[in-house]
């Protein structure tokens with residue numbers, strides 16, 4: 180995620196030992212840095228084009244990677260963050276390679292998710308944490324738990340059914356607000372978050388009321404965090420059942 184610091188020794192070694200490296204990175208400067216690690220780095224960035232379906236782009240990326248695998252090369256795909264988090268092409272490449280009998284492995288990376296826990300001081304274990312791709316939250320009937328954190332990915336292009344746009348406007352974000360307003364008050368404070376991709380940068384941490392989200396600037400690389408709006412509700416029935424179990428198991432232990 181951040182140039183220079185967020186790469187494991189093992190990931191670096193896979194890059195250095197590959198015959199061909201494909202780069203699915205978010206930042207041109209990070210790509211320049213990768214170019215210093217290997218002489219044959221091929222950018223996947225040119226496959227993206229506004230107006231072209233991202234599914235077509237992803238399939239072309241997988242084809243490019245698999246063509247080199249089938250040619251007998253050692254291939255390393257480098258994707259920013261964690262290559263398996265909200266990323267279709269890395270999973271698909273590995274799935275196809277394995278189905279054709281080639282050994283394939285995914286090395287985990289430091290995701291935007293990991294950075295947000297650190298930068299925002301959030302422990303997902305405290306109240307629980309749901310993650311949704313923002314458009315999926317609109318396209319399908321999902322159950323939001325407002326006593327947990329909610330992390331929304333790809334809000335910058337929320338509601339894009341064409342899969343071909345790089346951003347959607349305030350009217351689309353208003354639909355997201357209307358869906359969230361079923362579970363949260365309009366004055367509930369959300370966090371627009373972007374982790375640093377260069378060591379000289381600071382993360383973007385901007386607080387905005389839910390009702391003001393349509394007018395807020397939310398870009399491709401931003402993630403929106405919705406903190407819990409309600410306290411956890413004790414489940415008295417289940418607690419009573421567990422207490423009864425405690426008594427029963429203590430009794431069994433006493434008999435034994």
Ligand SMILES: C[S@@+](CC[C@H](N)C(=O)[O-])C[C@H]1O[C@@H](n2cnc3c(N)ncnc32)[C@H](O)[C@@H]1O
Pocket residue numbers: 205259260261262263264265266289290291292331332333334335372373374375376399400401402403
């Ligand atoms: C296609 S996903 C890729 C995620 C990436 N694989 C990862 O592990 O973070 C793109 C989404 O990731 C999130 N994202 C990407 N870069 C980010 C950054 N620098 N800070 C926060 N979120 C980011 C945004 O929600 C963005 O819309």
